[in-house]
Amino acid sequence: MFPKGKGSAVPSDGQAREKLALYVYEYLLHIGAQKSAQTFLSECILGPVLCRAREEGDL
Numbered sequence: 001m002f003p004k005g006k007g008s009a010v011p012s013d014g015q016a017r018e019k020l021a022l023y024v025y026e027y028l029l030h031i032g033a034q035k036s037a038q039t040f041l042s043e044c045i046l047g048p049v050l051c052r053a054r055e056e057g058d059l
Contacts, residue, residue, distance in 0.1 A: 021040075024040060025040055025041055025044075
Protein backbone atom coordinates (compact mmCIF):
# COMPACT_ATOMS: atom_id res chain seq x y z
CA MET A 1 0.00 0.00 0.00
CA PHE A 2 2.79 2.42 0.91
CA PRO A 3 5.99 2.65 -1.10
CA LYS A 4 8.99 1.01 0.48
CA GLY A 5 12.27 2.80 0.81
CA LYS A 6 14.07 5.38 2.80
CA GLY A 7 12.11 8.39 3.89
CA SER A 8 8.66 6.92 3.35
CA ALA A 9 6.82 7.00 6.64
CA VAL A 10 3.63 5.06 7.20
CA PRO A 11 1.07 7.29 8.91
CA SER A 12 -0.17 6.10 12.27
CA ASP A 13 -3.82 5.40 12.92
CA GLY A 14 -4.01 8.60 14.98
CA GLN A 15 -2.61 10.71 12.16
CA ALA A 16 -4.99 9.12 9.66
CA ARG A 17 -7.94 9.72 12.01
CA GLU A 18 -6.99 13.39 12.45
CA LYS A 19 -6.59 13.88 8.70
CA LEU A 20 -9.99 12.31 8.02
CA ALA A 21 -11.65 14.42 10.72
CA LEU A 22 -10.17 17.58 9.24
CA TYR A 23 -11.38 16.56 5.77
CA VAL A 24 -14.92 15.96 7.05
CA TYR A 25 -14.93 19.27 8.94
CA GLU A 26 -13.72 21.21 5.90
CA TYR A 27 -16.26 19.45 3.67
CA LEU A 28 -19.10 20.40 6.00
CA LEU A 29 -17.94 24.02 5.92
CA HIS A 30 -17.62 23.90 2.12
CA ILE A 31 -21.21 22.74 1.62
CA GLY A 32 -22.50 25.42 3.98
CA ALA A 33 -23.30 23.26 6.99
CA GLN A 34 -21.59 25.47 9.57
CA LYS A 35 -23.64 24.25 12.54
CA SER A 36 -22.99 20.61 11.64
CA ALA A 37 -19.29 21.39 11.21
CA GLN A 38 -19.13 22.96 14.68
CA THR A 39 -21.00 20.03 16.21
CA PHE A 40 -18.69 17.57 14.45
CA LEU A 41 -15.64 19.48 15.66
CA SER A 42 -16.81 19.59 19.27
CA GLU A 43 -17.64 15.87 19.24
CA CYS A 44 -14.26 14.98 17.73
CA ILE A 45 -12.47 16.94 20.40
CA LEU A 46 -14.68 16.15 23.38
CA GLY A 47 -15.70 12.64 22.38
CA PRO A 48 -12.39 10.91 23.17
CA VAL A 49 -12.00 12.93 26.38
CA LEU A 50 -15.46 11.92 27.60
CA CYS A 51 -14.89 8.27 26.67
CA ARG A 52 -11.68 8.18 28.71
CA ALA A 53 -13.43 9.88 31.62
CA ARG A 54 -16.21 7.28 31.58
CA GLU A 55 -13.67 4.44 31.55
CA GLU A 56 -11.88 5.95 34.53
CA GLY A 57 -15.12 6.61 36.40
CA ASP A 58 -14.75 10.40 36.44
CA LEU A 59 -18.30 11.11 35.29
